[in-house]
Amino acid sequence: MPHCHTYLKKLRDLGYRITPQREMVIHIIAHSGRHMSAEEVTEEAKKRSEAINVATVYRTLDLLVENGLASKLDLGDGKTAYATGEHGPHIHLVCRQCGCVTEISDGDISVPLRDIEEKYSFDCHPYHFSIHGICRNCRERTN
Amino acid sequence: MPHCHTYLKKLRDLGYRITPQREMVIHIIAHSGRHMSAEEVTEEAKKRSEAINVATVYRTLDLLVENGLASKLDLGDGKTAYATGEHGPHIHLVCRQCGCVTEISDGDISVPLRDIEEKYSFDCHPYHFSIHGICRNCRERTN
DNA sequence: TTGCTATCTGCAAACTTTCGCAATAAGGAG
DNA sequence: CTCCTTATTGCGAAAGTTTGCAGATAGCAA
Numbered sequence: 001m002p003h004c005h006t007y008l009k010k011l012r013d014l015g016y017r018i019t020p021q022r023e024m025v026i027h028i029i030a031h032s033g034r035h036m037s038a039e040e041v042t043e044e045a046k047k048r049s050e051a052i053n054v055a056t057v058y059r060t061l062d063l064l065v066e067n068g069l070a071s072k073l074d075l076g077d078g079k080t081a082y083a084t085g086e087h088g089p090h091i092h093l094v095c096r097q098c099g100c101v102t103e104i105s106d107g108d109i110s111v112p113l114r115d116i117e118e119k120y121s122f123d124c125h126p127y128h129f130s131i132h133g134i135c136r137n138c139r140e141r142t143n
Numbered sequence: 144m145p146h147c148h149t150y151l152k153k154l155r156d157l158g159y160r161i162t163p164q165r166e167m168v169i170h171i172i173a174h175s176g177r178h179m180s181a182e183e184v185t186e187e188a189k190k191r192s193e194a195i196n197v198a199t200v201y202r203t204l205d206l207l208v209e210n211g212l213a214s215k216l217d218l219g220d221g222k223t224a225y226a227t228g229e230h231g232p233h234i235h236l237v238c239r240q241c242g243c244v245t246e247i248s249d250g251d252i253s254v255p256l257r258d259i260e261e262k263y264s265f266d267c268h269p270y271h272f273s274i275h276g277i278c279r280n281c282r283e284r285t286n
Numbered sequence: 287t288t289g290c291t292a293t294c295t296g297c298a299a300a301c302t303t304t305c306g307c308a309a310t311a312a313g314g315a316g
Numbered sequence: 317c318t319c320c321t322t323a324t325t326g327c328g329a330a331a332g333t334t335t336g337c338a339g340a341t342a343g344c345a346a
Contacts, residue, residue, distance in 0.1 A: 017312050017323060053326050058303065066239050071275065074215065078334055079302070093265045102263060113274070120245060121279035122236045130273060131256070132214065136264035160293060160342050196296050201333065221304055222332070
């Protein structure tokens with residue numbers, strides 16, 4: 001299971017600088033074990049008696065996403081959620097109506113990512129990959 | 144291939160009202176055959192010599208997304224793109240670095256959506272479903 | 287056609303996210 | 317340890333998106 005240090009090392013290896021702000025953001029989302037909005041991360045960071053700016057939080061989160069260390073998720077609540085791949089590769093079933101997210105393990109289903117990689121030279125990030133649709137509750141409520 | 148009327152009928156069947164603003168938005172994105180930002184849709188609508196508000200455009204686009212008639216896509220350029228399933232179901236390969244989108248037909252790859260539907264009672268929307276990763280160009284530039 | 291009612295729109299304000307720029311500081315070289 | 321270079325931060329402003337509310341109107345019933 002990847003740890004803060006793993007993320008930090010990966011960033012360092014990629015040539016990025018390790019700053020207290022980045023350490024803090026990584027620590028927070030890696031240990032939360034859930035999806036967090038940029039605002040939540042910022043609040044959490046400020047609790048740790050350190051000043052950190054919202055813009056920096058956004059930049060750090062985007063940095064992690066760009067390098068495949070975290071993923072962005074639109075939960076349809078007007079905010080964007082971020083999460084690390086801390087609890088292993090999985091697929092998100094995102095409901096378009098209520099925005100709820102069901103996580104299923106990628107072992108449950110075999111998406112042939114390898115085929116895509118070969119055919120399109122596209123390097124798929126296995127963590128957090130989303131399928132949109134309507135969840136059972138919403139469907140039942142509508143019927 | 145779905146047409147404006149199909150979308151309008153679907154909305155009406157779902158109990159929504161058909162307003163000139165909704166017709167306009169649907170007409171615009173269904174005929175564009177590409178991804179459009181909310182701003183582009185608004186501009187286009189205003190060209191058609193009708194007043195329409197940005198808030199209404201957002202609300203209409205979200206309505207379409209919630210009902211599986213269109214999809215939202217984060218292209219990483221600070222704006223959200225919307226598109227109908229006009230040109231058939233397909234998969235988006237979204238690059239996390241440059242934000243470019245490669246569309247591949249769902250015939251190229253068989254994502255076992257049916258399995259997910261059965262196992263999780265989740266009604267997958269086949270149109271526009273995204274896989275994130277790194278495109279060939281960005282990978283080559285990095286190496 | 288007319289009237290009714292809940293839905294929808296426009297507006298303005300609030301909120302979320304991005305950007306430019308000057309100041310700061312990480313990390314390597316000496 | 318000190319200096320240097322350049323990436324990174326914080327700030328304020330701008331851009332993009334959502335929300336609450338009052339007024340307008342689609343669609344139904346008569």
